[in-house]
Amino acid sequence: MNTKTSRRAFLKVSVLASGGMLLSFNSLLLGKSFTREAMSLSAESFELNSFIKIATDGTITLMSANPEFGSNVKTSMPMILADELDVDWGKVTVEQADFYPERFQRQFTGGSQGIRLGWKPLRTAGATARRMLVEAAAKTWSVPVEEITTESGMLYHRGSGKKAGYGEMASLAATLPVPKDVQLKKLSALNIIGTSQKNVEGKSIVTGKPLFGMDYKQDGMLIAMVTHAPAIGQAIKSVDDKAARAMPGIKDIFTINTLRDDYERNAFDTTTFTEMVVVVGNTTWEVMNAKKALKIEWQLAPEKKIMVKGWGGSTQPVVIPAGLESTVTHKAKMKEMSAKPGNVLRKDGDPEGAFKTAAKIIERTYTAPYLAHNTMEPVNCFAHVTAEKAEIFGATQAPEFIMQTLVARLGLPKEKIHIRLARMGGGFGLRAYCHHILEAALISQKVNAPVKMVYTREDDMTYGIYRPTYTATYKAGLDEKNNLIAFHVRGGGVPEHAVHANRFPAGAVDNYLAEGWEINSNITIGAFRAPRSNFIAAAEQSFLDELAELAGKDPIAFRLELLDRAKTNPVGKNNDYNPDRYAGVLKLVREKSNWDQTKPNISRGVAAYFCHNTYVAEVVDLRLDGNKPVIEKVVAGVDCGIVVNPDAAANMGEGAIVDGIGNVLFGEMTFKDGVPEKNNFHQYKMVRQKDAPGAIEVHFVKNEEEPTGLGEPLFPPIFAAVANALYRASGKRYYDQPFEKQIQVNRSRM
């Protein structure tokens, strides 16, 4: 375990009014200035921060910086702090920090990076605070620092028998310089990390406490709802609000335009509808009714050219085409594009030549539709904007992404915009896009009152920002001995492709070609649990299953053979996976699922994938009841390094598996003339209790690797594991998601 740190971070100490110690942990971003009291400390790769507050009465409060959307960061991340601080987990209080970019970096929940990027910073913050308490005790007792030990929030000097609680030393500790080097605990000495601890908000959840943005209320607060165009690609022509205005409880009706076309947006200012009609009133029901009474005429929106600041700060022009798009047209265009060469993303050896010499060739095309996020809590946000300041309370995965736009649009400096982070009723990528915060703020500014803006489910499902629709065509060539000699993937989508050119099986095949192409569209898209990976894993792992069958090999053995090749004699240099760890999860799942034993009436499918720095393999046990798949069991093997909170990690893994089962079988959003064709759960089929597997086992590889992502990586492989099991159950391969309506037993193959 490397406890040496290679990049610098800063710890800032200030004395609380109460005399306690406030230790805020901050990472250094290059070029960012720091305050005088900030002191350097050696540490590594910090992009995340946290607070430790110790009151003189011994109360320890740990701040959770990242927004919570259900991945349990509010429990697991403070556990890391508490372990190094050496306190009893049962005695700490965890508080959600507000958005506070001067103190925290990366107050962002997404990309499965919370624990990975927080690991060392949080440990260092905990260890540094502990060290300062030790130094304070050494000073007070006039004994050497080395003779002081800590345990469960207590300081001891064995020689003299002196002891003190952390609280007693907190005020002195706060005046000491921040130590430059702190020793982190040995992994074997960690006693909170690696134990299962319950959700710190469990009790509030089961008693129905107001935790969510939707639950927020304050005196004088009005309710607002927006109406956007029914079709993507439309703009407002005229509004007749006479009837709506006359309805009870209605305060105001007006139109807003959230973003002007000449506004330079940042990458997360994804906004499908900038124009909307707003109804403001006293209660939700009154506003809902008035919204229905609006008479709005819509017209075709023109093509738009906007500038978007991408990652790394470079600004690109983006064209949003005019027109009303349909799924039928998308499918036809995707088919056409699939037949043509795409942009070469990677090429090894001579794929064209190798295909010519191949004894067997197989080519298959896979597709998947748009998906709606459908978080259970519909989009909403509270805002109170005055001439002096803006107070925001709402669900957001990424408050930093909206700040620039709030500043520009509200005309307030960022110091005057205060964002408090609500617990989110689900995120899945959706809430990285913060148009709702902007909308709420503009509405509040207009009516000069505190406002909670609420989307109906229908608004939520139809306002855009979907998982894109994708396709990928795979082609492989085997020689006479059934060795894989050529591999070609060509992927595309609207508006992006999902090909990861350097992932497996790149590196395991001498002759390899990856291509991608894209079709522009006005249908807005966004991150959706393991973006791109969730489709490409489904396609690739279904294809590898069929390829293994063609080669006459067991699907796990076939993958292991390829991984062995990638390890012993890798092709190319940029293979972004570790073949040993990849093979490790396949072996784990083979063992834990008793893969080699057949079970009566059970068909099995396997798939594996590496994304978000984590390796996952999954085996599905399935049977068909008529044409209805019944998933008896799913076994997952996961290598995400050290697991901070095992039971919570398993819960999230189970959730990702259930989510994937729902999406591969039922998930689908379609469009007709720009209109999303589903607007509520009577049309959009969600995975339910009866569709869930009978059992899910999540097994973690035990190692001492630093922790990596977990919220996303169990999601992508389940799609293909289901597809492959369905093939064995029905004798028919499934290529076009969602599968539910195509499932049919192919008797001739059975």
Added chain:
Amino acid sequence: MATINLNINGKQQAVDVDPKTPLLWVLRDHLDLVGAKYGCGMAQCGACTVIMEGNAVRSCSLPVSSVANKKITTIEGLSANGDHPVQKAWLEHDVAQCGYCQAGQIMAAVALLGKKPNPSDEEIETAMNGNICRCGTYLRIKAAINTAAKS
């Protein structure tokens, strides 16, 4: 507007609202009981589930006028300290992820156990099929119901 007498969590109270207002919005906007959640507004997701006269009902689709004087329990009224056996089982299994659906799930589970103290897995699945959990905590929900049934 009409005055409607409600019996919620053992407390009699009158509200003055449009009689067509769904119970859900009366609870949330007028009575500050926000445990029941809005998820779909059309009896499709179960987030708004409360118990009326022993039955799990979707408060989003019940006009308040139709529930006058009926005995209604919301999650806030389930126990004084969060120690109803179903709540305890939920904590024991650490069921929640985001937590948004869970009040509805718990109320549906309480209603089920009120009628069938020892439900089979199939009965649990049927009774709970109307409650969507987007986070996919279904297995833990089932396990928690089994635990609560045993307690």
